[in-house]
Amino acid sequence: MKKIVVLTGAGISAESGIQTFRDADGLWEGYDVMEVASPQGFINNPKLVLDFYNQRRKQLLNVLPNNAHYALTALEKHFETTIITQNIDDLHERAGSSTVIHLHGELLKARSTKTSRIGSPEIIDWKKDMKLGDKCINGHQLRPHIVWFGEAVPLLDKAIEITQDAAILIIIGTSMQVYPAASLVNFVKNETPIYFIDPRPNITKNAFNNLNIIEKTAVEGLPELVAQLIKTY
Structure with missing residues (x-):
């Protein structure tokens, strides 16, 4: 898988x-x-x-999970899916995602x-x-x-190890400006497709190899991408 x-x-x-x-x-x-x-x-x-x-x-x-959270639950039914999140909420889990790493x-x-x-x-x-x-x-x-500012990120090494193994990387809802989380994208293999979903992306197409920019919100773009991936793979 x-x-x-x-x-x-x-x-x-x-x-x-x-x-x-x-x-x-x-x-x-x-x-x-x-x-x-x-x-x-x-x-x-x-x-x-x-x-x-x-x-x-x-x-x-x-508050409740939204359609983007539920799209990731659907993704998990077809692929071995790991969510690495900077968020401290439990909305991924409430939507049904089973493998979530909370960096912060x-x-x-x-x-x-x-x-x-x-x-x-x-x-x-x-x-x-x-x-x-x-x-x-x-x-x-x-x-x-x-994890407060100035404290170590205990799960970072685990997140790096998982990212290195990714066949596909999806980035959503993050400006990729908060480190060390933002550094994870540097650990994927050169051939790994990267999908960046953001209505106002702050990166360009040539920022990474195989980068696909989707200029939509999470709720708009993620369900569409999940449907595309399920159909393609």
Whole structure:
């Protein structure tokens, strides 16, 4: 079965009503990203950070997957499909995708602020508000399971390994400006077809080998591409 890797970013979730991307002025929904998405920000004002993610969590629980998410579920029925996402929402999973790698963490999970004796923090499901005083089983404060600016991306090596094996690469909903996620495209084989779906693409046709640019939104372009791939392969 042909292996397809899909890189997704905020654009696919935005069409469900989630504005998860960082604006050009360095603000995330009106907040300085370093105040709410960095280890130092959490140290300086943990209540502000927890409240920020509590609002994002409430928003997430009130939106639904869109047709682009469901198109990837259909793709999985015909190809070995792995989604590597920069998004922290669970819309891919809710739409039915079974193999999703969250490079930047998951909003509906929490982890301890301290690592365990084996070197990895306990990660638990978390759908309610998180407050100061909410602790892990070892008595340490919980924090959102999010990869903040300045932190390592634990799943990056796994994502690179999967991308290297891709027979087809689809990029959707991401400007390819956020690193290290944006570097993944450099790991595909030269002959691998790349499909870039964006209504206002910021790359040119000769940016990569075998690059196909689809100037449409995720909801418009992805179902069409999936239907084409199923028919072709």
